[in-house]
Amino acid sequence: MAMAGLYRRVLPSPPAVDFASAEGKRLFKDAIEAGTMEGFYRLISYFQTQSEPAYCGLASLSMVLNALAIDPRRKWKGPWRWFDESMLDCCEPLEKVKAEGISFGKVVCLAQCAGADVQAFRTSQSTMDSFRQFVKRCCSADNCHIVSSYNRATFRQTGTGHFSPIGGYHAESDMVLILDVARFKYPPHWVPLYLLWESMDTIDEKTGQNRGFMLISRPRRDPGLLYTLSCTHKNWVGIASYLVDDVSQLVKSEDLKDVQDVLRIVCASLPADFGKFIQWMAEVRREADGGSSISEEEKGRLAIKEELLEQVQDTGLFRHVSHFFCSTADCQRVLASGIEENVHEIATSVCCQGAEILCGKSCSVGCMCCRDTCIKCLKTDDARPISVLSGTVVSGNTEERVDVLLPQNLMNLSSGETDLASCVKAGPASSRILTVLLLALPPETWCGIQDENLLKELQSITLTEELPTMLQEEVLHLRRQLYLLKKCQENRVDEDLSAPLV
Incomplete structure (x- = not known):
């Protein structure tokens, strides 16, 4: 007996023209000659099928992010960093997307969270002529791609709301x-542009908003080279709310005399598991994949991290943060215990973050990280030392040696840096981490400070315009993430499509 189910659908034509038909091939050839298929080659190189019936938005976005060569900065499977639908979970739980689909605004938010530059328009915010100009521009280059949110019914196709990228434009037939x-x-199929506009110019019943389109481009530099904010942890809502809302109220309500007072009041109320909210973008790899060699790619990223960490350490705010923690008894105790213990604590956390990817299970279900750890030093071709912490990740009966590549200045305690976890119960973080996160807070956070001289001093040491360019971009990326998480928390992503102004 035949298996029940559906095997494809017949493409209604007209209005659509099958890409593989004789007419579709002619349109393709003409468009190539006219130069309006430039974006097609990268998109087709990463063309994928959505893995769930409701994952069209996630599949479209992961396809475009990969086509733009945006580094997700975290592993997908094994040693590979790659955007996959399963990694696009920061604006909506995957189980909810699987059951209900995802709104236009949340796909825009996901693209912004991933670090892409995004321009998004509902049809109520644009015109068909403007849309046509955007299509021509993006299809004539390979550094910008359009994802359209439309209603299939306009094309006499089955189904309603759907997302897909636009792969090319035929000007003569529009x-x-x-x-x-x-x-x-x-x-894949060709459709008249005016019909695509009509299909976008429909109402999504779940949000009550018009559908639309988004232009997604690669940023000038990959963001998040040092740290990223994570909203996969259950307490992220409270932590984001504390940082964006509560800190400004705390500094307003207290009679603060100096920067040390500010740090004291901020750290006194840090939520539990704070360290899991801001995470080090670690270089974690299977020992078998790397061996004793450091690739040019790894060496380049470590060099950038080294420079960024030095820039953090050169800020006036870092000196205040470092002095604050080193002046407490708890931090003096950690200093006396030696650097290796601190590095091991940091690396244990890093391995825990990578264990779920490398072993397929999280630490909470019995995965043990950093067993039999050791620190070794490898040298690059130019004789520059690279510190590597190796540990054994155990999952059930499976054991795997894992390397964590560490910038050399993490091994140096001359600056007086210590483990923030021991001081403020903030998880595996450091004074550099807290410095960067405080820099990333909205500038208005400090406006309620009553002492005018203190306010001027704090505004001066947290001014992003004075930071070196690389560090400024790192800080603004984290600030942008904070704003986006707040929008998600307040369920405003479908009302406001714009990227946060930082």
């Missing part, structure tokens, strides 16, 4: 190529 990510259902 048709666009839709690279449909539901490839199990319909093949």
